[in-house]
Amino acid sequence: MLTKQELIKYCNDARQNYLDHVSIDCVVFGFHEGQMKVLLLKTHHEEKWYLPGGFVLKEEPIEMAANRILMERTGLDKIFLQQFHVFGDPDRSKFHNDLYKDMLPTQENWFAGRFLSIGYYALVDFFEVTPQPDQFSESCTWRDLDDVPELQLDHELIFKTALDALRLQLNYQPIGYNLMPKEFTMPELQKLYETILDKKLDRRNFQRRILAFGILNRAEQPRKGGAHKAPYLYSFDLENYRHALTEGFKGGW
Amino acid sequence: MLTKQELIKYCNDARQNYLDHVSIDCVVFGFHEGQMKVLLLKTHHEEKWYLPGGFVLKEEPIEMAANRILMERTGLDKIFLQQFHVFGDPDRSKFHNDLYKDMLPTQENWFAGRFLSIGYYALVDFFEVTPQPDQFSESCTWRDLDDVPELQLDHELIFKTALDALRLQLNYQPIGYNLMPKEFTMPELQKLYETILDKKLDRRNFQRRILAFGILNRAEQPRKGGAHKAPYLYSFDLENYRHALTEGFKGGW
DNA sequence: TACAATTGTGTACTTTATACACCTTTGTTT
DNA sequence: AAACAAAGGTGTATAAAGTACACAATTGTA
Structure with missing residues (x-):
């Protein structure tokens, strides 16, 4: 939970720098030696899990935004991200929107607005990268695909849609470069x-x-x-x- | 070309009703008896062609927005639209943004802002529907796929990407219901x-x-x-x- | 009546997909 | 050292799907 001053500061910063109403969420699948995981963030002092996401700078191409967001929130750099779907339900962040409604009127809280989220997914070797949580997160960790905790907002839908997209991709695209060592069996x-x-x-x-x-x-x-x-x-x-x-x-x- | 008063009025209306920075463009492919066409709008007094597009209401799900936009701009109702890509280059509407810059400062012109566009496509029988241009358009017409005029903004990219998506869809989904008569050979x-x-x-x-x-x-x-x-x-x-x-x-x- | 156009049906051949078996290599067990 | 288990290479028989054709049937027209 932020203080009112912090919240106001973040709102001002965001209003100035980011494109309104648009967010990006990244589903990073990690693979190594037969294990498959997904990269999740956990907020401070809470058991609340999120996909790494963020906002688009006012003059930034969305592909660059996706890469920057992933870098800022998880420390992962130069990951090939693939756009797969836009999530545009007006209620998708309803709970989130109401979080600070007693502290700051909803109209003044930039984060409480409606956000469409563009989903990106990636597949990386989780031994080749070292996730680092950002200041908002207590941890940034790989979770087994069959041990994914309850996710906030509509992030479970985003996660599942990404997994479907990845599996569909196997049918008409090669996969594995950047996942396998240079030589593999x-x-x-x-x-x-x-x-x-x-x-x-x-x-x-x-x-x-x-x-x-x-x-x-x-x-x-x-x-x-x-x-x-x-x-x-x-x-x-x-x-x-x-x-x-x-x-x-x-x-x- | 709009007058300044008209432009200001449209800006105010839009600012009040629409979600900022997000637009939707529809690629409606029409098929009938071996002919394939795409539905385009032409502006008044100009040879400028566009895909039918528009904006998302502040509390409207994007799927509903896509259907409403198509209805408002072309008269086509109850068409199954499929989301296929987001076009998020910050310069994608640069030319358009500058159109009225001498009439109204860019900051005051809502339409001159940056817009991401969510692409939707559909496939309909063009004998079953009757396109009607809206007030902004001189005509709303079917154009042969091999006779598509130069399109404004990045609409050619959107069109081509939609065609690729449609062709890919043939490989793993049935197609043709709503396109063929009830009985066909x-x-x-x-x-x-x-x-x-x-x-x-x-x-x-x-x-x-x-x-x-x-x-x-x-x-x-x-x-x-x-x-x-x-x-x-x-x-x-x-x-x-x-x-x-x-x-x-x-x-x- | 011959013919062209269209459509139904069949068949041989090739390529992919699927379900298996058998052998080789290598470290470990006895 | 011999036997064994585990992992991995290669082959083969069969079924299914994809490709490339040929021929017969129907119907209006020349």
């Missing part, structure tokens, strides 16, 4: 798909299909040292990968 | 797909594939009276159609 890549889809895939059929996409290069030398048979190492063929990103996989019709 | 339905995709499909393979989706019922009696062999008539199985709409066609992974 086929079972490791399969884990990624299985984790996102939350189901088991056949080892051999997965291999055939993913190889058919033509976005992988196999290294000469297999990985050594581990227990069991030495697996081959693969890396993404960046050129083909990027091409597949823009062109998509199967044409459909 | 297979070649007629094929025309729809060919027109949207702008390419020829094999007659026989199309039939097999579309029938495999299980969303069509074949009538007992073929159509009579026309020249040539009497074709069978089909209608959409609404239950299966709706199911396919929510579930999607092929799972992919």
